Each structure stands twice: as structure tokens, then as C-alpha cells.
Amino acid sequence: MSWFSRLTNAIRPDRLDRDLEAELRFHLEARAEEAVRRGAGPQDAAREARLRLGNALHTRETSRDARLMPWLESLLKDVRFGLRMLRKDSTVTAAALASLALAMGAALAAFALVDALLLRPLPVDQPERLVQLTTLDKRDPHENHTFSYPLFERCRQAARGQLDLFAISNQYPEPVVFGNSGGREEKLRVLYASGNTLPALGTRPALGRLLNADDDLHPGAHPVAVASYDFWMRRFGGDPAVLGRWLRIGTRQFRIVGVTEKRFTGIEPGKRTDLWVPMMMWSVPEDLSSPDSTMFAVLGRLKPRVTAEEARPVLQVVYANFLRERSAEFRADESRAVVDSFLHGSLRVVPAPNGPSRLRETFARPLWILAAVAGLLLLLACSNLANLFTARALAREREMALRISIGAGRARLLRQLLVEGALLAVAASVLAAVFAAVAAPTLVGLLSTTDTPAYLDLHTDWRMTTFLLSACTAATLLFALLPALRASGVSPSDALKSGGRQSARTGTLRPMLVAQIAFSFVVLFVGGLLLMSFRQLTQVDLGFIPKGVVLVRVEATDPNPFSSSYFVPAARVAALQLVDRIRELPGVRSAALCEFGFFSGGWMTDSIRIDGRAPDDDGVAALPASPGFLDAMGVRLLEGRSFAPADIASVPSVVLVNQAFARRYYPGQDPLGKHFTFAVRDGDLAQEVVGVVKDVRLQSVRDPAPPTIFVPLRRLDSTLAVRADGDPWSVVPLVRQQIRGFGHSLRDGDVALQSALVDDDMVRERLLALLAGFFALAALALVGVGLYGVLSHSVVRRTKEIGIRMALGAKQSSVVKLILREIAVVSSVGLAIGLVLGRLLARPVESLLYEVKPGDLGSLALPLALLLFAAALAAVRPAWRAARVEPAIALRNE
């Protein structure tokens, strides 16, 4: 026999009971027979047998307890009883269950995201020893995470004893063609990484080999690639024959030499990598030797027994030397302050157990805020349930008193009530898990933008389970413990003596209501701020009209993208012809070529020199564009003229400038006809301003337009901006066809809607607004239901009091006032607390807001009005019921 038999006996005690019964019966009979054999009468014999056995019931119970787990058995009894109680009030139970499940589900989904993006370390050995290098310039409050390759190399060499450094590129989708695939092109996420990256991370191959230090030697000489496990499964179904397969990225051939292990899902949470390629194979070899190309993240693994602090000094020396050498390239007329601040840049070694993540930088704060709001929602749901349990416990006061007076222990009653709460919480947890399983991936989908799909590993693991279990336990204690303590603490004599009159102990419901109103105010307040902020963003005047414009890449098929054939004068003429052809297509209103569409993440920065002005290095944004660009993008020309076809070849070159440029460089003057030069190493290029355009936000809805110039586009491979009459997608096939049929070794590339690019910029704000709105609605519903429940309950309890008042001549209006006063007191205290809490939470939220201040009247008035409205709505029916109390009936109830 073992715990297992005791467990099964506890779950199914019937058989055990029958056996015990039979065994004892036999004993009694045998003993009686013996007495009869000794000559006793049958009745005396039976009596003697019973006497000798003693208390048969006690014997049976003690034997029984030896055979099962008594605590488990009585717990099961409590569970059955609890289920019966919950079923009795099935509507209330369903409402309670739904609200708790919703709140727990929201909290769980928020946790899943926070965990996947912010908390969970990388799936590698000893992730706590991973660090990232960052630099800090005194003039810039933000840490810089990118390094040039030469600087990285020096750091790696110098700090070899302290840590194993490796560099990785940013990850972009690149066109890849596999051998034997009929030339089909696939967009794969390729990450360029130092050869020692994967070994340093502590990753093992699932197949073949990983990249290693030998792949780090000579630029262009290591044409190998390692597939990620996930990609290997998706693309090759786990076929081991993937080893040795050839593939082409751009124009270069690579051979697959290995697959990473399954648990390693990538180095950057939020992004999936398909192929790992040696850094030496970076597509622009010059970047590996230029100290100006700062585009690589540098991470490392600390050697055993070395701390990040110990690793820093040697790296700082390298960095300081590097800066000193670089400062030699400053012009002699550079300001002392700039040089000084440059020279005093510092390098830091930051712990990076969960890898670098751009997604994290953007979403860390919003996610924490969402988690906090979800937590508040959970508290709100719990206090709602606490009210429900208190009300129910009050109604069962007599039952409790009776049970105590016939000998039930208080602990037993307490457990009974807690079990009832736990049942509800467990059921809600199950529903919450289902809810979160749907909601979390949907949320991740909302984080994705057009060219960077977000990917987070959201599989259920012990972390999720632990979170759910602790949330479930905490919720049970929060909503069931206090009511249970009160109910089991009932004094039997008082409760029974009062002869059915229920005590008026509704007092404890009030603090709960206050808490509810406070919490829901905070949720509404924060939600309102985020919603208003999003509204402000969508109303910003961008300076152009994104709607209706589609951007189509026109790509070079020539193996050398820098081939002069795309730059020669003939190419420029061809570019104009291509635009003309597109313009003639049906459904196309206007079209132009440009180097970058707006919000596509690209522009060129140029320093300019103006005679009679001190040089500054802040630079201006330069956007190459063909004639007709302003029309196609909907940018307003304020003064002067737009580009003409002849401008391509004009000397001096002509430029259009925006208002910000004019304000900065020609304050109080007419910029038309002014001249300036681009400062480039091989001589300055003279420019003449021929037009002034309205400010256009280039990269972010939030940032005002930088000083911007438009220069004539001088190359053929670029981006077509096409404004359509109707749906821009409808013209895409025709445009593609035109490009393909145009010749000049061109082909059609990626397509993006200009409006989608703008939307991508607001992905964070949209997500926040959406969720905040959802949470606010849920909070409003919860608080409304909570108020309604408590008020109805209190009206029922006070029926007699109200009856007496009315019998003594109180008017209906004064009875209604009684009810309303109750809600007014509770609401105002709750709102006051909510205001204080709201102010606290508003601080971290503030930096996410756009042109909305947490102190604004509007941001306070809106949640206030909504809450009062909900409170009023909740009070209508209870107040009406109170006013309708018939004194005679109410008093006769006694």
C-alpha cells in the first residue's frame, strides 16, 4: 500500500467504507457466536460483542483515516459543496467567472509579451555572462549601440583576455535563390555575424557545423551559411541533405554548412533569423575597413570569473585612442566644444542576457505600462469578486452560525469558503489561458511593420505556468480570504439570536468600492491619455498626402549595382521616359522617381557651406527626386518653381529647399536664387535654390521636418512613386509590367504603400491606443457591474430601514437621496485616490504621449465624466427599487 492507494481511497471512499463495515460486522458476529457457544443468550451475546469492540463508529473512522488521506477527502467534500454553491447562483457565478477570466487573460497575455521581449534570457548557456558594448557622447543623451568594424576589431583584440567579442549586423530581408529551385527568389532574413558569434553564444549545431573563428579571416573569402533550425524545418522539412546546398544572396554564392540547434531561436528577441552568414561576406566590403561605417552591434561573452566592470577599462583605452585618431580628421575650424565632447566619449559594457533588440527599445516602456494596467484590471476584477463573496457570506451568516454551533471548526469553515473561491479562480485561469493563447500572438502581429515582421517565441513554459498559478493564488486570497475570515468569524449566539434579522454589516463593502473606483479611474485616465495621444498623431499635418501613393522599387539587374550604366546621361534621359510611360497608364494620376520614399527610413545627409556663415556639421536631409515628385507626393510648392526635365544637367545644380531650411539658413531672407555648396572631399558642388516647399515629415510623425533639400535624381535604379486615382494596388500590375518591358536591365522590386509606411511609424501608438481603449472599456464595465451589485445588495439589506423611514413620512426623493449619497461618498473618495495614483502612473506614460499633457483638463475630465456616468447608470435601478419600497410590506417581512 502506498500514497497512491490512499489517494485513490480518498477520491473514491465508497468501497473502502463497505470493506470496513463488512470486516467489523464479521468481528461482532464471530464474537457473539463464541459467547453463544459459552451459553449466553443471543441478545446478551450481541451486547457483549459490542461492548468489547467499544465505539464501533470510532473504530471505523480511525481505521478509515489510516487508509486514506483524510485532508484530501474532506477537501474533496469541500470542492463538491463549493461547486454546488456556485451552481446555485449560476448567473452571478458566470458573470464573476467571465470578468475574472478576462482580467486574468489580459494579465497573462501582457506577461507573455513582457516575458518574451524583456525578461526571458536568450536560450543559450549562461546567458547572464553576455554583454553588449555601447558608447556615450556627452552631447547625446542616448546610448549608441553601433560600432564600425575597425573599432570592433581593435576592441576584440585588446580585450581577448577579458571577453570574447563578436559583431552582428542589423537584419534585413534579402533576396535569396537556392540552387535547383528554378531560380525562384525568396526573401530571407540574413544576419551577418562574426565567425565566433555562435560558439561564443554557446550554441551547438543540430547538423553540420556552425560558423567559427576561421570564417573571420578575409573579406569575401568565406562563402558559407548556417541555417536556423526553424528555417531548416520550414523550408526543407528537416532534410539533412540541406548540407552542401548552394544558394545565392544578391550576386554571391554560398554553401550551407550547418544548422543551429533547436532551442536557439535567434539572438534578437522579436526577430527571427533564417540564415547566418560570416561578417566577412558583408555585401559592401568597404564597410569592413571604414571607420565611418558604424552599423554593427558588438556583443560578447565574459570569460569565466571576469566581471563587466573588469572588462571595461581596457576597452575604454581602445575607444579613447580610436577617438583621438579620428579627431585628426576634423576640420581646423571645428569648434573646441565639439572636439572635446567627441574625445571624451565613453564606452560601456552592459549586461545583455537577453540579447540586443530594437523591438525592445521601442516597446519596453509601453509593455510595462500595459502590464501595469492589466494588473490594475486584475485588481479591479478581484475587488469585484470580493464584494460578491462578502455579500454572499453575509447572506449565509445564519448557515455559518449554525455550523459553528454544532461544532464545525472555524478553520474548516474558512477552508470551505476559500475552496469556493479557489474553484472560481481555477476555472477563470483555464479560460484566461485560452484567452491569452489567442490574444498574445494577435498582439505580436500588431507589433509588426511592413518590412520587419515581429516574431516572439510565445510557447507556454514553466514561466507562464508559474505566473498563472501565482496570479490564481493571489486572486483567490485577494477576493476570498477577507470575506471568508469575516464570515467564519461570525458569533453564533449573535447571529442566531437576531432571529433572522440580518446584521447591517455592509461597511466592508465600501473600501472595496472605493478601491474599484480608484483603479478604474487610473485605467481610464491612462487609457484616455494614450487614445488622445494617438488621435493627435493621426491629425498631424505631414506636409504630403500619403494616401493613394504606391512606391515601387526599380532595381538594377546588372550584377554591379554601382555600374556606371545607371548613371550616364543616357540613363537620366531614360529615367524621364520611364516616368512618362507610367504617367500614361490608366488609373495613374501622377508619377515620379525618387531615391527614397518618405518614411522609408532612408535619406542622405549632407553638410553644406554658405558663404558668410560659419560651417556647421548638423547636416541637411537631401532627397534626390525627378520632376513631378512634388505632384506625385502631394507636397506643396510655396515659392519659385519645381524641377524641370532640363535640371538634370544644369550647372550650377538646382535645388528645392523646405521651410525649415529657409528658416535656418536664410532667416528673414528670400531663399530663391541663393547659392550654397555641398561640402564633399573632392571639391565643393555649387547649388542654386529655385523653389521653396512646405515642410515634410520625413521619418517620423512625431519629429518636425529637418532642414531638407530636394536635388535632381541622377540615376535610373530608384523608386517609383505613383499616385493612383483609386486604389493604389490596382495600378501595381501595370506599373510592374512597364518596368519589366522598359529594358535598360531593370526589373520591378518591392512594393509598399506610402500610407502603410506612415502607419508603421505609429505602430506603437496604435497598439497602445487599441489596448488602452480595450482595458478602459473593460474597467468601465467591471466598475459598473460592481457598483450595481453592491448598491442592489445594500438596498435589499436596508429595506426595513427604508420602510420605517417611509412609514414615518420620508418622501421617495429623500430615499433616493439616501442611496445616491452613498454612491457619491464612495465615488468621491475613490476618485480622489485615483487622481493620486493616476499622477504616479502618468509620469512613465508621459514620454510616450504626443502633444497631450497628463495634467490637461481634458485628460482628467473625460475619465471623470465616464466614471460618473457609469456610477449613475449603476445607481438607477437600486435607487428606483428603494423608492418603490412599500412600508407595510417591508415591515411585515419581519
Place this chain on the structure above:
Amino acid sequence: MARQDALQGSLPLLVLKILARRGPLHGYAIAVQIEGMSDDILRVEEGSLYPALHRMEEAGWIKAKWATTESKRRVRAYDVTAAGRKQLEGEIVRWRSITAAVDAVLEQA
């Protein structure tokens, strides 16, 4: 799982010894055996016999199965297990040492 202190006094020792020698017996027979062999000096507390039997069964010292007597009645017959025999040896040593200690006190006092 076995809680020795839960087994009252010498009852387990007697039960184990009897089962070891006369093996499978039902509860009533055990009680009768103990009384008979000790000339009625040791009368089993019948009220505590059954809980003790069930505890010993849970402890794995004895095992039980339903059997039918000559008079065609179903009885629960107990028998000692290997673990029970080992336990018996221990119990005997313990009992001997206790009685020896008590004797020593009686003789010296």
C-alpha cells in the same frame, strides 16, 4: 510513511509475531490468538485492533485479502510481508531491550 509512534504500544509486535507464525488470519482470529496464548492476560483492545491493522497495512508490514471461511463467510485475512518480518525482528529487539532495562531497574531498586 510508517509512523512508529502511531502504532500503540506492543500491539504491532504481537500481531506481527502471530501472523509470522500462523499466517493468514482475520482480525477476530488474531484477537483470539493473542488472548489464548497469553492465558487471557493480554486482552486485546478490540477498538484499537482494527485501526492498528489498517495502519500496519498502509505501512506495508502486512497485507490483506478477502477470503472465505469454512462457514462460507467473507473475511479479511491478514498476512505478514517481507517488510513486516524485518520490522518484527526490530520490534523484538526493541521489546527485549525495554524489558531488560525495566528488569534491571526492578532488581536494583
